[in-house]
Amino acid sequence: MADTETDQMSEEERKMMSEWESMSGEGDATASPDMEMDEVPSVGGGDDATGTRILNQAEIDSLLGFDSDGPNEETSGVMALINAALINYERLPMLDIVFDRLVRLMSTSLRNLTSDNVEVSLDQISTVRFGDYLNSIPLPAMLTVFKAEEWDNNGLIVVDSALIYSVVDVLLGGRKGTPSIRVEGRPYTTIETKLVERMLNVALHDMSTAFDPLSPVSFKLENIETNPRFAAITQSGNACVLVRMRIDMGDRGGRIEILIPYATLEPIRELLLQMFMGEKFGRDSIWETHLTNELYMTDVYMQAVMGEKTVMLRDMLNWKKGTLVMFNTKPSDEVEMRCGDFTMFSGPMGQKEGNIAVRIENYIPPEKE
Numbered sequence: 001m002a003d004t005e006t007d008q009m010s011e012e013e014r015k016m017m018s019e020w021e022s023m024s025g026e027g028d029a030t031a032s033p034d035m036e037m038d039e040v041p042s043v044g045g046g047d048d049a050t051g052t053r054i055l056n057q058a059e060i061d062s063l064l065g066f067d068s069d070g071p072n073e074e075t076s077g078v079m080a081l082i083n084a085a086l087i088n089y090e091r092l093p094m095l096d097i098v099f100d101r102l103v104r105l106m107s108t109s110l111r112n113l114t115s116d117n118v119e120v121s122l123d124q125i126s127t128v129r130f131g132d133y134l135n136s137i138p139l140p141a142m143l144t145v146f147k148a149e150e151w152d153n154n155g156l157i158v159v160d161s162a163l164i165y166s167v168v169d170v171l172l173g174g175r176k177g178t179p180s181i182r183v184e185g186r187p188y189t190t191i192e193t194k195l196v197e198r199m200l201n202v203a204l205h206d207m208s209t210a211f212d213p214l215s216p217v218s219f220k221l222e223n224i225e226t227n228p229r230f231a232a233i234t235q236s237g238n239a240c241v242l243v244r245m246r247i248d249m250g251d252r253g254g255r256i257e258i259l260i261p262y263a264t265l266e267p268i269r270e271l272l273l274q275m276f277m278g279e280k281f282g283r284d285s286i287w288e289t290h291l292t293n294e295l296y297m298t299d300v301y302m303q304a305v306m307g308e309k310t311v312m313l314r315d316m317l318n319w320k321k322g323t324l325v326m327f328n329t330k331p332s333d334e335v336e337m338r339c340g341d342f343t344m345f346s347g348p349m350g351q352k353e354g355n356i357a358v359r360i361e362n363y364i365p366p367e368k369e
Contacts, residue, residue, distance in 0.1 A: 092241075092265070092272035095125060098210050099243050099258075105206035106245075113202055114170045116249050123244040123255075131236025133259060134228045142188065143231040144200050145222040150215070153264035154222070154233040157200060163247055163254025164188065164196055170249055171195050193224060200224075203256070215268045234261045241265070304358050305336045306349065334362075342366060 103122050110118040137143070137158055144157040172195075188196075204219040211217050225231045234240070243258040265272060307329035319325075335358050337345040347361040 092269070094214060094272045094274050095241065098214065099125060102207055102210040103245065105209055106203060106247075109202045109206050110199070110247065110249075113199065114167075114249060116170055119248045121246045121248075123246055124242075125244075126242050127239055128242045128259075129236065130232075130234050130238050130240050130259070130261065133240065133242060134232070134236070137228055139228075140188070140226060142193070142196055143225045143228060145225065145231055145233055146204055146219050147222050148217050148219055148264055150217045151264055151267045153261065155219070155261070155264055156231060156233055156259040157203065158257040158259070159196060159200070160254045160256075162252075163256060164192060166247075166249055166252035166254055167199050168192050168195050169252060171198070187226065197221065197224065207258070211268075214271045234263060238263065300339055302344075303338045304349070305338055307333075336364075 099122060103120050107118060107120045110120065138160065140161050142159045142164060144159070145154055146157060147154050168191075200221055204221060208217055208219050238261055240259050240261045243260075245256050245258070247253050247256055307327035309325065309327055332348070334346045335349045336343050337347070337358060337360065343364050345360040345363060347359045349356065349358050351357060
């Protein structure tokens with residue numbers, strides 16, 4: 001009986017040993033010394049014999065934006081490079097001041113419109129691509145296309161459904177302290193559209209007032225759409241400034257978003273680049289005035305050129321004392337007045353109090369390069 005168990009154990013041990021030998025053989029074959037360095041597969045990160053960094057699969061997936069479920073567009077390295085090309089709104093510092101002023105103006109104007117306690121707050125100013133934003137608008141909503149007449153371009157205002165029903169409820173005399181009733185699954189009626197249009201006209205007027213210290217502009221309401229496809233004011237890849245605001249009227253309220261393409265703001269781009277109102281971009285008016293006054297008191301040396309002649313160098317070397325050089329200048333010809341190498345004035349030559357004088361009659365503008 002004992003011999004049978006011993007035979008069984010030895011049989012199991014032999015089987016296990018054979019498996020180990022086969023595994024050991026496979027490992028040797030994977031990294032055989034006869035294989036070239038380029039043929040050795042790498043499954044982990046590290047440095048090879050040449051000092052080159054070898055990325056493992058996890059690092060490659062992270063770089064390309066893949067996760068366990070497949071490609072992730074939000075974290076894709078390629079998408080990160082594309083999105084990095086967007087212009088950051090912080091490069092236009094005056095926008096913060098303009099929209100902060102808009103918030104204060106709208107708070108007062110909407111209180112007068114609704115006869116209710118209205119609070120307007122600025123949530124965020126960011127930069128988005130127009131196509132991405134248009135696809136992210138939660139429907140139903142009202143999309144208002146407005147035109148900046150002086151800048152000859154358009155913008156977009158989006159009012160969400162919560163704010164639409166809140167404005168309708170307030171303007172039609174709804175009770176305070178009760179939330180507005182939302183009716184989903186139907187288009188907005190003409191009365192609802194007209195009431196919201198009143199609020200939008202107030203907002204556009206306040207936005208014009210907010211931009212007035214920088215540049216006078218008039219924003220005019222063009223049309224109101226409920227389908228984002230009919231509110232395409234620019235190409236989908238263009239960068240836009242997105243301003244998100246919250247309007248609260250007691251227990252009611254909602255969000256309003258203003259989208260302005262950078263092409264619309266291009267006429268006042270230099271003004272928006274200012275760090276503060278009235279910035280001169282490095283210019284110092286006091287120093288400019290002082291420098292101008294000092295330049296007026298500077299002595300300038302002028303030369304009167306009565307004639308010019310071009311001669312060969314070998315002829316000039318043969319000149320001696322008393323050599324006569326003939327010019328084609330006549331007494332009636334005008335004399336050029338030069339400052340350095342630049343001709344500035346011309347006029348006839350004469351005498352005054354026993355000295356040779358030139359009367360300046362013509363100003364000669366500098367030549368453009």
